[in-house]
Amino acid sequence: MTDDRSTAHAATSGAPAGPGDHRSGADDAPLLEIRGLSKSFPGVRALDGVDFRLHAGEVHALLGENGAGKSTLIKVLTGVHARDGGEIRLGGVPIDAADTADAQRLGIGTVYQEVNLLPNLSVADNLYLGREPTRFGLRSARRTAAMARELLAGYGLSIDVTANLGDYSVAVQQIVAIARAVDLSGKVLVLDEPTASLDAGEVQTLFGIVRRLTARGIGVVFVTHFLDQVFALCDRATVLRNGRLVGERRIAELGRLELVTMMLGRELEAAQLHRRRGEGPKGEAFLAFEGFGRHAYVNPFDLEIRPSEVTGVAGLLGSGRTETAKLLFGIKEADAGSATADGAPLRLASPRAAVAAGFAFCPEDRKTEGIVGDLSVRENIMLALQARRGWLNPLSRGESKALADRFIKALDIRTPDAEKPIRLLSGGNQQKALLARWLATEPRFLILDEPTRGIDVGAHAEIIRLIERLCDEGLALLVISSEIDEIVAYSDRVLVLRDRAHVGMIEGADVTVDRIVGAIAAEGPATAAGVPA
Amino acid sequence: MTARNLPLIATLVVFIVAYALCAMQFPAMLSLRVVANLLTDNAYLGVAAVGMTFVIISGGIDLSVGSVIAFTGVFLAVVIRAGIDPITAFVLVLIITTLFGAVMGAMIHYLETPPFIVTLAGMFFARGACFLLTTDSIPIDHPTWDFITSLNYRLPGGGRLTLVAMIMLVVFLAGILVAHFTRFGTYVYGMGGNRQSAELMGVPVARTTVAIYALSSGLAGVAGIVFALYTSAGYSLAATGVELDTIAAVVIGGTLLTGGVGTIAGTFVGVLIQGLIQTYIIFDGTLSSWWTKIVIGGLLFAFILLQRGLVHVAARRRAAARMAAA
Ligand SMILES: Nc1ncnc2c1ncn2[C@@H]1O[C@H](COP(=O)(O)OP(=O)(O)OP(=O)(O)O)[C@@H](O)[C@H]1O
Ligand SMILES: [Mg+2]
Numbered sequence: 001m002t003d004d005r006s007t008a009h010a011a012t013s014g015a016p017a018g019p020g021d022h023r024s025g026a027d028d029a030p031l032l033e034i035r036g037l038s039k040s041f042p043g044v045r046a047l048d049g050v051d052f053r054l055h056a057g058e059v060h061a062l063l064g065e066n067g068a069g070k071s072t073l074i075k076v077l078t079g080v081h082a083r084d085g086g087e088i089r090l091g092g093v094p095i096d097a098a099d100t101a102d103a104q105r106l107g108i109g110t111v112y113q114e115v116n117l118l119p120n121l122s123v124a125d126n127l128y129l130g131r132e133p134t135r136f137g138l139r140s141a142r143r144t145a146a147m148a149r150e151l152l153a154g155y156g157l158s159i160d161v162t163a164n165l166g167d168y169s170v171a172v173q174q175i176v177a178i179a180r181a182v183d184l185s186g187k188v189l190v191l192d193e194p195t196a197s198l199d200a201g202e203v204q205t206l207f208g209i210v211r212r213l214t215a216r217g218i219g220v221v222f223v224t225h226f227l228d229q230v231f232a233l234c235d236r237a238t239v240l241r242n243g244r245l246v247g248e249r250r251i252a253e254l255g256r257l258e259l260v261t262m263m264l265g266r267e268l269e270a271a272q273l274h275r276r277r278g279e280g281p282k283g284e285a286f287l288a289f290e291g292f293g294r295h296a297y298v299n300p301f302d303l304e305i306r307p308s309e310v311t312g313v314a315g316l317l318g319s320g321r322t323e324t325a326k327l328l329f330g331i332k333e334a335d336a337g338s339a340t341a342d343g344a345p346l347r348l349a350s351p352r353a354a355v356a357a358g359f360a361f362c363p364e365d366r367k368t369e370g371i372v373g374d375l376s377v378r379e380n381i382m383l384a385l386q387a388r389r390g391w392l393n394p395l396s397r398g399e400s401k402a403l404a405d406r407f408i409k410a411l412d413i414r415t416p417d418a419e420k421p422i423r424l425l426s427g428g429n430q431q432k433a434l435l436a437r438w439l440a441t442e443p444r445f446l447i448l449d450e451p452t453r454g455i456d457v458g459a460h461a462e463i464i465r466l467i468e469r470l471c472d473e474g475l476a477l478l479v480i481s482s483e484i485d486e487i488v489a490y491s492d493r494v495l496v497l498r499d500r501a502h503v504g505m506i507e508g509a510d511v512t513v514d515r516i517v518g519a520i521a522a523e524g525p526a527t528a529a530g531v532p533a
Numbered sequence: 534m535t536a537r538n539l540p541l542i543a544t545l546v547v548f549i550v551a552y553a554l555c556a557m558q559f560p561a562m563l564s565l566r567v568v569a570n571l572l573t574d575n576a577y578l579g580v581a582a583v584g585m586t587f588v589i590i591s592g593g594i595d596l597s598v599g600s601v602i603a604f605t606g607v608f609l610a611v612v613i614r615a616g617i618d619p620i621t622a623f624v625l626v627l628i629i630t631t632l633f634g635a636v637m638g639a640m641i642h643y644l645e646t647p648p649f650i651v652t653l654a655g656m657f658f659a660r661g662a663c664f665l666l667t668t669d670s671i672p673i674d675h676p677t678w679d680f681i682t683s684l685n686y687r688l689p690g691g692g693r694l695t696l697v698a699m700i701m702l703v704v705f706l707a708g709i710l711v712a713h714f715t716r717f718g719t720y721v722y723g724m725g726g727n728r729q730s731a732e733l734m735g736v737p738v739a740r741t742t743v744a745i746y747a748l749s750s751g752l753a754g755v756a757g758i759v760f761a762l763y764t765s766a767g768y769s770l771a772a773t774g775v776e777l778d779t780i781a782a783v784v785i786g787g788t789l790l791t792g793g794v795g796t797i798a799g800t801f802v803g804v805l806i807q808g809l810i811q812t813y814i815i816f817d818g819t820l821s822s823w824w825t826k827i828v829i830g831g832l833l834f835a836f837i838l839l840q841r842g843l844v845h846v847a848a849r850r851r852a853a854a855r856m857a858a859a
Contacts, residue, residue, distance in 0.1 A: 080733065101735035112733050120726035120793035125719055130735050138714040180734075 029092060031056040031219045032077075032188055037086035039069075039076050041424065043416040046072040048243040049086070054188065054219040059210060061230045061251070062223045063263055064240035065456040066428025067414035070223045071113050073240070074190050078103035078110050090187065101130065109185030111177050113192040113223070113427045113454075119166025119173075124148035126165050127180050151179055156205055170197045170364075171317060178206060182213065189213060190221045193427065195229060196453045197364075199317035199482060207233050225428070225456050227256060239263055264458045283307050287346075287445060287476070289328070291337030298323045300336050301502040303495070305445055305478070308471045312491030313480040314516050320500035321480045322364055325447045328478070329361040330354040355388055360443035362435055364450045364480070370434045373423030377415050378404035380422045380433050385440045407436035412462055428454050435463070439470075446470070449480045464490055484513050496520055540787025541799040543839055547832075548802050551809055559816045566692035567812060575808040576701040577602060577760040577772075579801065582779040582786075583708040584752030586800045589783050590712075591745050592725040592792030593648035597637065598753045599775035600659035601630050603768070605757020607663045610671035610767025619677045627754045633659070634750025638743035652746075656776070663769035670768035673761060682762050697759045704755065708797040721745060725792030781829050782807055785836050806832065 032054040039047040046069045054060050062070050076083045079097030088095050090106060097103040103110065117126045124144045125132070133143045141162075148161040155175050165173055174197050182189055189210075195203050210220055210233060222234055230237060231251060239246040239262040246262050260268050285304035293300030298320045305311070315321050326332045330348035339346040341357055348354050351361070363370065372380055381404045386395060395403075404418045411432040415425055422430055431454055438446060452460050467477060467490055481487050487494055493507040496519040504519045556563045572579075581598045588595045605626050612622045633655070640651045686694040712718040720741045723731040732738045761767060786803030788795025810828045814820045 099735070099737070100733055101737060104735050110733075114729075116727065116730055117734065118723045118726035118730055118793075121719065121722055125723075126734075129719060129723060129731075130716065132716060132719070134716075138710070139716065139719070141714075 030054060031091060033087075033089045034073070034077070035087045035089075037073065037076060037088070038084045039072055039081060040084055043420075045243050047076065047083075050240065050243070050245045051248075052238055052245075053248070054221060055236075056217045056219050057214045058235040059214055059220045059222055059233050061234040061237040062221055062240070063230065063237055063259070064246075065263055065414075065458055066432070066454075067242075067426040068240040068263075069243040070240060071192055071426060072243075074110065074112070074192055074221070074223070078108055078190065080112075104130075104184050107184075107186030108188045108190065109181035109183065110190040111181045111192060111194050117165055117173060117177050117180070120164060122162050123152075123159065123165050123168070123176055124161040126176055127151060127161075127183065129180075151183060152176070155179055155209065169318075171199065171202060174198060175202060175206075178209075182209060185213070185218060188219050188221065190223075192223045193225070193454055194222075195224060195226060202317075203229065225454060225460075227259065227457065230259070231256070241265055260457050263456065268457060268461055286342050288340045289337065290339075292327065292334050292339060293336045294327055294332055294334050295336070297332060297500070298327055299501040303328075303502075305476045307444075307474040307476050309492045310467060310471060310477045310479060310490050312487035312494040312511075313478060313497065314484060314487055314494055315497030315520055317482070319497040319520075321497055322449055323500065324497065324502075325361060325363075325449055325478070325480060328354075329359055329447060331361075355384075355441070358444035359447070360384070360438040360441050360445070361447040362438045362449065362451060364453075370437075371422050371430050374421050376419045377408065377413065377422050377425065377433055378418040381407055381418075381436045381440055384437045388441055403440060404436075407433075407440060410462075410466065411436055412459060428456055428459065431455055432459060439466070443475065445476045445478070447478045447480075450482065451479060452481070452483070452486060484516050487516065488513055498522070538796075540794075541796050541802070544785060544787050544799050544802045544806070544836070547836075548806050548809070551806065555809065555813050555816075559813075562812065562816060564692070565688045565690045569688055569692035569694050569698065571805070571808040571812055572698035572701065573695045573763070574811070575804050576695075576697040577756040577763060578775065578778055578782065578807065579701040579804040580704045580759055581753050581756035581775065582782045582800045582804055583704050583797060584749035584756075585776075585779040586708070586783050586786070586788055586795060586797050587712070587721055587745055588648070588749045589780070589788050589790060590725045590792060590795045591721045591742070592728065593641070593742075593745065594652060594780070594790075595634075595637075595655075595746065595749045595753075596649065596652040596776050597633075597655035597659055597750065598756070598779055599772045599777075600656045600663070601633065601750055601753035602757040602760050602772040602775055603770070604659045604663050604666075605630060605754050606761040606764070606767035606771055607666045607671070607769055608767070609758065609761050610673050611666050613673055613675050613678065614671060619673075619675055619681065623758055626757065627751060630754030630757070631747050631751035634753075635743050635747035637750065638746030641746065642739050642742040648746075655750075660769070666769075667767075668769055670766055672766045674765075678762075678765070682765065697762050700755065700759055704752065705797060705801050712797050717741065717744065722793060725794070727793075778807065778829075781833055785829075785832055787836075 030053040034050065034052040037047050037050045037052070050069070050073060052062070052073065062073065064070050072081065075081045077088060077097070079099045079102050095106055097106060097108070100110070118129070121129070127148045128144050132139045133147065134140060145161050149158070152159065152161065157172065157175055159168065159172065165176060174194065178191070178194055181191070194206065198206065214220060224230060234251050236248060236250050237254065237259065238248045239259070241263065257267070283306060285306045287305035289301070289303040291300040291302065313321050313324065323332070327334055328348070330350045330353050333349050339348055346357055354361070372383070378400060382395060382400045389395070401418065407413070408415065408418060413425070413432045413436070414429050422433060425433070435451060451463060455463065471477065479487070479490065488511055491511055493505055494511055494516055495502060496504040496506065496516065498520065503522070506515050506519060561567065581602065585595055585598060608626050608629070609619070609622050612625070613619055637651050637655045640646055641648050681696065684696040686699070688694055712721070720731070720736045723734070723736050724738060724741060728738065760772060764771070782803035783795070783800050784790060784803070785806055786796070786799030786801070788799060807825070807829060810825050811822070814822055814824055
């Protein structure tokens with residue numbers, strides 16, 4: 001996430017149509033026109049007189065901080081929420097989708113931010129739910145499967161479509177969700193942070209598909225926090241802040257700094273996305289893993305963890321990054337090697353043991369595993385700390401309130417108050433609350449898996465400030481990320497993984513994007529996210 | 534594919550093993566006559582369990598089933614005594630019970646009330662309605678009725694496949710068809726998998742919820758007719774606790790109480806297992822019939838453990854397979 005536009009463009013080279021290729025001007029009658037849209041929830045004015053225009057054949061970025069109202073706009077458009085006021089026209093005709101099925105019939109296909117489809121149904125059933133081919137009124141499983149296979153082939157995915165969706169990785173599930181929405185979108189395709197769990201190659205496949213759709217005259221609404229992707233794919237951008245329209249711009253006429261300023265309402269210097277290094281107590285390693293590994297999971301590796309040090313973990317999707325984290329945190333028990341803490345042997349047979357040893361792990365799949373939707377923001381933040389203290393030793397309400405408020409402030413979690421059920425927060429703010437949950441346990445060793453996914457640029461900078469502060473206090477961090485420039489921005493050293501093996505450790509001045517990409521791709525075809533091949 | 538069918542296979546294996554053990558002790562249990570009786574004796578349970586399977590797969594529960602069965606019997610007895618033709622009475626009672634379920638479904642959806650509460654209220658309501666109609670046990674006596682109950686298919690070896698057993702088999706076949714080969718069936722599974730996702734994907738959640746509970750109560754009505762044909766009487770206190778027997782059959786049949794996973798065929802085997810235990814107790818002659826409850830309780834525990842184990846093993850094998858493929 002450095003201020004480097006050339007990086008973004010390089011990633012798209014070789015693609016059929018470049019970002020500067022405007023297929024429609026602002027003067028044509030828009031395909032979708034939203035005027036004065038308003039929507040309030042108890043205590044929040046999520047949308048306040050927002051205008052939005054989408055032209056046929058364009059990719060239109062919908063941007064804004066966490067909680068700005070992007071997802072709400074999409075949900076009002078597609079009939080999930082009823083609007084309080086305003087007008088929506090599709091192809092000049094006023095529309096008012098009563099529910100999502102209605103929106104689908106109107107030709108609006110959507111990938112929602114939180115949707116995970118239905119893990120207990122087959123891939124094919126997920127793709128064609130509600131519109132399966134029938135014979136004599138009965139579903140034809142064979143034809144559904146054949147259609148599903150053909151559809152997914154267009155995404156370079158050849159999987160068993162009769163297996164349950166839940167058997168596949170989050171990335172595959174995401175592609176299935178996208179494929180479904182694309183297939184449903186006769187006129188408009190809406191993608192709410194679709195790339196949050198995709199790797200670089202999959203993102204490129206998605207971009208290719210989006211460009212094919214726009215060539216057919218379909219308008220695409222694209223919500224993301226990856227600004228590189230905005231510049232690589234989108235023609236125009238509409239920015240929201242606190243439920244209000246900030247403005248609409250052509251991407252070609254927009255600089256990155258200006259865009260960030262529009263989103264945040266203040267300037268953010270590139271330097272703020274970098275970590276200031278090294279005032280914390282440097283010291284001896286307090287954790288050591290030797291020959292640590294698990295058969296058919298992660299090859300044995302050696303690793304030492306020192307206080308105040310940030311170890312970045314880089315590698316392609318499936319290279320064993322998350323697996324390494326799960327092994328270190330005891331979610332999977334190692335069957336080889338040993339671990340020592342402060343010189344004493346440490347048995348990491350379960351997450352409980354890891355927590356007892358002062359470890360904390362903020363997992364990647366926060367959307368589905370992390371939050372407890374009906375509990376309040378405060379309770380969600382306190383959960384891990386309370387579990388560690390034991391249920392017989394509860395925090396007093398005052399203490400927990402003060403602690404929650406501190407994290408809400410430190411991470412800028414946008415919520416009217418700490419007692420709001422967390423499911424009512426925007427996606428990015430839920431993630432910040434989860435990060436707070438683990439920080440509240442005051443660990444010695446914190447593992448973060450993709451900590452900035454779905455978090456806006458402003459909050460991103462704040463998380464880097466937080467990492468700085470934690471390191472000054474002596475915390476050791478292991479951070480997994482697909483964004484190489486992000487890893488470079490905060491890591492003291494970078495562990496590189498390939499094919500489930502640790503293949504290198506890059507340290508000190510060598511920690512650069514080029515070196516890391518080189519190490520990842522030492523053999524085999526590989527491009528890392530946002531980085532020229 | 535196989536992983537999905539594991540609970541069903543496990544249920545089948547338990548049934549076959551249990552049946553083999555019974556047959557070893559009492560070879561007479563192998564006869565077609567015993568099998569036919571088993572089907573007849575459990576027909577009402579099976580019919581109600583089909584509806585319950587849909588409800589549980591959708592992530593809900595229906596506690597009103599037993600009361601609706603009793604209501605159906607009492608209603609039939611009362612109106613037939615009053616001179617209404619049995620066929621007309623059947624149609625009437627099915628309309629009433631189906632509407633009753635639809636109202637419960639609408640309350641669950643529109644008032645956002647948990648199914649447990651709504652159907653618990655429905656259970657008291659239907660039972661109360663029985664007592665309003667009559668507090669006596671009323672025998673059913675009508676020429677058409679006698680004709681219907683006499684219908685059966687002679688099996689080789691002296692057994693008879695009664696009409697009620699045939700009704701149950703037809704309901705099971707229809708249930709399998711609806712669950713796996715119609716859109717409604719997919720919606721039911723989808724809602725059990727994740728209600729919010731299903732709604733965002735365009736599943737008509739309101740309509741489907743109403744239909745699920747209407748189906749369950751409607752089938753409870755059919756089960757009530759079957760029960761009335763079986764006993765030729767209507768009695769307000771009949772079929773108490775049958776909702777729990779059906780839930781047990783559904784769970785033993787491999788359907789998860791958390792919703793989203795299960796099969797109608799599994800429920801059929803679940804019903805057979807319950808019937809088998811009763812048959813064994815009758816054959817033994819010395820055991821109290823309460824042993825049925827104890828064995829079913831034990832089986833429920835065993836099944837829940839078995840399912841957990843199987844799901845765990847399957848997940849591990851799958852992970853290993855994925856790893857090998859990667
Ligand atoms: N169902 C709801 N009930 C109450 N408040 C809600 C609900 N949905 C959203 N909100 C509130 O509306 C505001 C806008 O949320 P929205 O989800 O649209 O943000 P967003 O721009 O999509 O953010 P993110 O980038 O984090 O996904 C937030 O303050 C959120 O708490
Ligand atoms: Mg959102």
